[in-house]
Amino acid sequence: MKIILLTLFFLSIHAATIDGIAIMVKDQPITLYEITKAMEENNIPQEQAVELLERKKLEEIEIKERHISVSKQEVFDDIQKMAEQNNMSVIELYQAIQSAQGLSEKKLKEKIKEKILNQKLYNAIAFANLEQPTDEEIKEYYQLHKEEFQKPSSYNVIIYECADKGHLQEKIDNPMFYAPDVSSEERTFEAAKMNPRLAELLDTTPLNGFTQVLPSPKGGFMSFYLKEKGEVNAPDMEAIKPQISNAIMGQKRETILKDYFDRQRLNAEIKVIRLPRN
Template identity: 50%
Template sequence: MQKIFFSLLLATFVSAGVYDGVAVVVKGSAITLLDIKKEMQASKLDEKAATDILIRQKLEEIETKERGISVSSSEVYDDIKKMASRNNMTLGQFYDAVRESNGLTSSELKEKIKQKLLSQKLYSAIAMSSMEQPSEDEIEEYYKLHKDSFKHPSSFDVIIYEANSKARLQEKIDNPMFSATDIVSSEKKLPYDKISPELAMLLQKTPLNHFTPAVPNGKGGFMSFYIKRVNSAKEGAIDSVKNQIINAIMGDKREQILSDYFARLRDSADINIIRMPK
């Protein structure tokens, strides 16, 4: 009798240890209270919305494993090389830029790229077989409804400040009247269609008469763009933005297919909600 009681007591403690801090179990894979709190802070969402995101992520991870989808280190390396090339940087400079802007080490960046590529492969496996290219009527209708999405500045008038030291350049950003011989400047007009998407996004989100954050200049130093003028928004003719429209339509279709797929998967999956953050 004592042996039986001891065994039951031990099982209770083991079970409590396993579930200590666990909020949700998705097909045997745990989501912790800490996971939910971190997601709430990162996404600025309430506990239910944050938990829904984490459950979807778990279902994607499990589905990826069950389908035998994998990503090699060479695929990760090639993707990073492409991003560096788009920004006119060497790999070393790109790693430095990511670390400066996002605080990610090269290992953390590689892991994020791996997860991105795994997701892309999974999404393709689920969605592509169910998707058809949009018709001309669909393209025209989408363009009419989303014209503002295909507008962008024609160019940016900027002053580019460069320095070997980021701290030195930051002095200029913090105090526009500051002047130093080791900070060089040049005025340029940057056509929207001639710069990288990453730079275009940086310039677009920087207010007029303000500096962008200091970013690597691809030569071992740093640079900041002072926005003097944003030249008139340009609305692309439908033919000039047709590929963008197709990509947008396909993206919408893909997300709808994926949302439906994972909603059905969630309904049928073994999901046990144990507790939620207080």
């Protein structure tokens, strides 16, 4: 009995250490576990993880103080818009997110709500200070970041489809795997005419590599094997002027927000109690 009690005592101390409070931000806690998790998930050193979590905590406090809220309808509208952009129904989108990222419908809604809350907060802070970029700024940004706007003219792919997700994943993991129920079709997509979401997906897929498994519009599942990309071209500046303007506005917005929350961190009551051991 003594051994059991001692074991439980040490386990309780260990649990308290894992979940113990590391930092207090305006009476709101950041735990040792949150810092360790942020370091692992973002692959960043402790100092950056602490800064990240302190800013997140300040954002949460700011949202409460400004009485910013998000309705269930706003969350659903955002999800519906996301589904339409991917040519899916809302149910298909839930299934795709669950398959690709392991997020349940409830978790997805929580993440969407957090995103909209932050957008409202950022707009409240930055909107009054944002100025539209001038033509000179747009021209300068385009010249300095031209490679960011370069896109392949086409994508040559093999589309693999299967009703059984497991069989399709086996085919992806081992192309020599014999799976008669996995069909394939070679296609070439012209960048100017294809779905922008698919173009983004293929842009991040290495040559001779597969995309993640996705729900197929025909039912079942699909994956794209990227064989070849067409010639990379820089589009005419006038054709992508709104894109360039959005990129500049995004940079300005981030600068304003960083300055704002840096000042908040300096002025806020932040108490460091202890940090995880490296």
